[in-house]
Amino acid sequence: xxxxxxxxxxxxxxxxxxxxxxxxxxxxxxxxxxxxxxxxxxxxxxxxxxxxxxxxxxxxxxxxxxxxxxxxxxxxxxxxxxxxxxxxxxxxxxxxxxxxxxxxxxxxxxxxxxxxxxxxxxxxxxxxxxxxxxxxxxxxxxxxxxxxxxxxxxxxxxxxxxxxxxxxxxxxxxxxxxxxxxxxxxxxxxxxxxxxxxxxxxxxxxxxxxxxxxxxxxxxxxxxxxxxxxxxxxxxxxxxxxxxxxxxxxxxxxxxxxxxxxxxxxxxxxxxxxxxxxxxxxxx
Numbered sequence: 001x002x003x004x005x006x007x008x009x010x011x012x013x014x015x016x017x018x019x020x021x022x023x024x025x026x027x028x029x030x031x032x033x034x035x036x037x038x039x040x041x042x043x044x045x046x047x048x049x050x051x052x053x054x055x056x057x058x059x060x061x062x063x064x065x066x067x068x069x070x071x072x073x074x075x076x077x078x079x080x081x082x083x084x085x086x087x088x089x090x091x092x093x094x095x096x097x098x099x100x101x102x103x104x105x106x107x108x109x110x111x112x113x114x115x116x117x118x119x120x121x122x123x124x125x126x127x128x129x130x131x132x133x134x135x136x137x138x139x140x141x142x143x144x145x146x147x148x149x150x151x152x153x154x155x156x157x158x159x160x161x162x163x164x165x166x167x168x169x170x171x172x173x174x175x176x177x178x179x180x181x182x183x184x185x186x187x188x189x190x191x192x193x194x195x196x197x198x199x200x201x202x203x204x205x206x207x208x209x210x211x212x213x214x215x216x217x218x219x220x221x222x223x224x225x226x227x228x229x230x231x232x233x234x235x236x237x238x239x240x241x242x243x244x245x246x247x248x249x250x251x252x253x254x255x256x257x258x259x260x261x262x263x264x265x266x267x268x269x270x271x272x273x274x275x276x277x278x279x280x281x282x283x284x
Contacts, residue, residue, distance in 0.1 A: 004129075005129060005130060005133055006099070006103060006109060006113075006119050006130075007106075007109045007110060007113045008113075008133070010109075010110050010113035010114055011113045011114075011116065011117075011118075015114075018089070020114050021089050021114045021115075021116070022089045023114075024089075024111060024114040024115050025086075025087055025088065025089035025092055025115070026087050026089075028076050028086075028115060029076070029079075029080070029086035029087030029088075029092075030087060031076070031080075032076040032077050032079055032080030032086050033080045033086060033087075034080070035073070035077045035080055035190065035204045036077050036078070036080030036081050036210060037080060037081060037082050039204065039206040039207075040186075040190060040204075040206060040207065040208045040209065040210055041208075041209050041210065042080070042081045042082075042186075042209075042210040042211075042212065043209070043210070043211050043212070043282055044081050044212045044213075044214065045211075045212065045213045045214060045277075045278070045281070045282060046213065046214040046215070046216075047081065047083065047084070047212075047214060049180070049214050049215075049216060049217075050065075050084075050180065050182070050214045051083065051084065053143075053178060053180060053217075054084075054085070054091055054143060055085075055091065057178060059141065060141040060175060061141055061175060061177070061178060062137070062138040062139075062140075062141050062142055062143070062144065062173065062175060062177040062178070063142075063143040063144070063177060063178050063180065064138065064143075064144050064145075064146070064166070064169065064170065064173075064177035064178065064179050064180070065093065065143070065144075065145045065146075065179075065180045065181075065182055066145070066146050066147075066148050066166055066179065066180070066181055066182065066267060066271070067145070067147060067181070067182040067183060067184060067271075068147070068149060068153075068159055068183050068184065068271065068275070069147035069149050069150075069151065069152050069153065070152065070153065070154055070184065070185065070186075070187045070188040071152060071154065071187040071188050071190065071191040071192075071193075072101070072152060072191055072200070073187055073190060073191040073204060074147070074152075074184070074187055075093075075095050075097075075145065075147075076115075077187060077190065077204075077210075078182070078184055078187065078210075078212060079092075079093070081212065089116075091143075092115075092116055092143075093116065093143045093144065093145040094116045094117070094118060094134070094137045094142055094143065094144045094145070095116065095117055095118065095144070095145045095146070096117075096118050096120045096130075096134060096144070096145075096146050096147070096165075097112060097117040097118065097119060097120065098119075098120060098122055098151075099119040099120060099121045099122070100121075100122065102117060102119065103119045118130050118133050118134050118137070120165075122150065122151070125241070126164055126165045126168040126243075126260075127168075127243060127244065131165065131168070131169070134169055135169060135172055135173060135174075138169060138173040138174075138175070138177055139173065139174050139175070141175070144169070144177070146165070146166045146169070148162040148163055148165070148166040148167075148264065148267065149161075149162060149163070150162075150163040152193065154188035154192065154193055156185075156188075158272055158275070159183070159268050159271045159272045159275055161264075161268065162264040162265075162267060162268050163264070164257075164260035164261070164264055166264070166267070167259070167260040167261075167263035167264045167267070168256070168260055170220065170222075170263055171222065171256075171259060171260070171263070176220070176222060178217050179217060179218045179220070179267070180214070180215065180216075180217050180218075181214075181215040181218060181267060181270050181271050181274060182212065182213065182214050182215065182274075183212075183213045183215075183271050183274040183275045183278055184210065184211065184212045184213070184278075185210070185211045185275075185278055185279070185282075186208055186209050186210035186211055187210055189205065189208045189209075190204050190205050190208050190210065191204055191205070192205070211278050211282040213274045213275075213277055213278040213282065215270060215271075215274050218266065218267060218270055220263060220266070225259055225262055225263070226251065226255075226259060228258075228259075228262070229251065229255045229256070229258040229259035229262065230251070230255045230258075232258045233252070233254035233255040233257065233258040234254070240253050241253065243256060
C-alpha cells in the first residue's frame, strides 16, 4: 500500500477556491522581491529564456529547472528579480522541499503546501511516494524546480555530484520536460549558515550582490541513452535496492542506475560551466 501523501489537499489549486494559495504567493513573492531587488542587488544573465519558458512554453510540456543550493532562501528569493512574476500563483513553480525542514508541524506543512512545495524525505530514495506526486505535476505540464545537489552548501567551489532523483523524473515523466539549468551565487551571503555562533541571522542580510546565470535547455537523446545504459549497466556491481522496472521502457535496476548517472553527469557538467561563466563575468 502506497504511503499517504502529506496534506495533499492543501496543495490543490481548488482548495478554498485558491484564495489561500494566492495569498501565500502574494506575501512570499513580495518578500522575495524586497530581498532580491530592494535590499540587495541582483544581476540575471539570460533571464529572457527563463521568462519565456515560464510564460509561453508549448501547452502540456513541463518545465524542469535545476539549480545549485547555497542557502535556505534560494527559493523563493532567486525568483524575486525584477520582471519575474513572483507573486503570480498560477505561473509559480512547484518545488521539492526537505520534509525535515519545511514540514516540521501542521502549520508549516499547510503553508508550504499552499506554496506548491512537495515534501521529500532525504534518504527516502527516488521511488518514495512524493516523487510520484512530482511526476504527476510534470504530467500536468507544470513547472517543477529541484536542487539536485540534495542539500545546502555555502562553499564557493565546483558543483557537487548530483543525486539521481532529478534524472529519474526526466526519464519517468510521460512527456519529457524542458530541462533548464540555473546557477546562482551570493545568497550564501544574504543568509549565511554560520552568521553568529553557528546560527543563521534572524533576517536576511542587506547590501549583498546576487548573481544568477540562466543557461539554455539541455537536450537529452533518451532513446540512445537508454540503449547505452543497457549496454554499460553490466559495470554496476552495487547491491540492489529493489527498484521497480522503470516505465515505459522497462529498464532493470542496473540499467536505471547507469542511465540516471549519465543524465546527472550531463546536468552537473552544464551547471559547472555556468558557474565558471558567472564567476568570470558577473562577480567582481
